[in-house]
């Protein structure tokens with residue numbers, strides 16, 4: 325937990341137990357070993373607990389059947405586990421599953437599980453809401469509530485890994501849900517360690533991607549500390565005059581500064597990053613936008629994922645036609661000689677973009693409060 329963050333300190337007031345899933349693997353082993361020794365329990369119980377938590381994805385202390393019942397009761401009193409509780413889930417016709425989780429202070433967050441024949445991708449949140457207010461984003465509508473703890477981040481991945489129900493294909497994790505992960509650096513860095521450590525979730529660093537709208541100094545720090553973890557930058561516009569309007573953080577860190585950090589990241593990791601570009605017709609798809617994007621691609625080793633926008637009610641942006649997106653893709657490809665991939669939107673029927681399930685849920689809760697008028 326980050327010292328001095330009153331919103332996170334409030335969680336300790338609500339539940340003073342140590343949060344098991346926020347402990348780094350070495351801290352977890354030391355803490356459990358000491359706790360068990362004080363109670364005269366054998367040291368092999370540490371491995372039993374770690375196994376149940378990270379290999380089998382148990383949903384709580386009572387589900388660890390390898391432990392005596394009274395020990396489970398004592399552990400329940402000693403450690404907060406799990407960190408999040410299931411609240412609602414929806415499944416799309418394309419198999420995408422979206423989960424809404426409740427937190428100890430009543431807040432809620434979302435995660436998404438996207439299965440494909442060759443791999444599963446899970447998309448996890450790093451904050452409750454988001455302070456960055458990107459103009460096209462459902463999460464931005466709520467503003468910022470608080471950072472997530474490392475445990476709340478890890479538990480999303482841990483639970484979806486167990487819920488996906490198959491281990492014959494690989495699993496990728498992307499920090500692309502609610503929130504800006506690089507504004508919650510300490511818990512996100514701790515969560516990354518737990519996700520990739522063989523004593524933790526053991527996911528393999530190459531399977532993990534951090535997606536950011538661009539916090540330059542943290543992009544550099546990410547590359548230095550986690551050189552195997554992948555980077556996706558939500559660019560959405562390559563010209564400051566457009567990006568300032570749709571990604572307000574750009575006014576503090578303009579494109580030039582962002583690209584300089586991306587170059588440092590690419591040099592220190594030896595990797596190519598990904599630019600995410602949500603196509604907003606009439607906003608970021610003009611000739612000047614294509615030229616500017618192509619210029620950036622000559623300065624930094626990157627590929628581009630172009631996505632057709634999923635409209636959010638009330639935000640004033642429409643979904644482009646396939647033909648419009650292909651026209652923009654072709655213009656950038658011609659100018660840059662780079663491959664631009666058009667990504668399919670998944671889970672549109674279940675509000676698949678980040679923040680949209682929470683938005684739908686809160687909208688219906690508000691509608692219920694004011695008398696159930698939802699039209």
Ligand code: SF4
Pocket residue numbers: 454455456457458461462463464501502503504537678
């Ligand atoms: S797009 Fe990402 S950074 Fe921007 S408001 Fe939404 S969650 Fe925050």
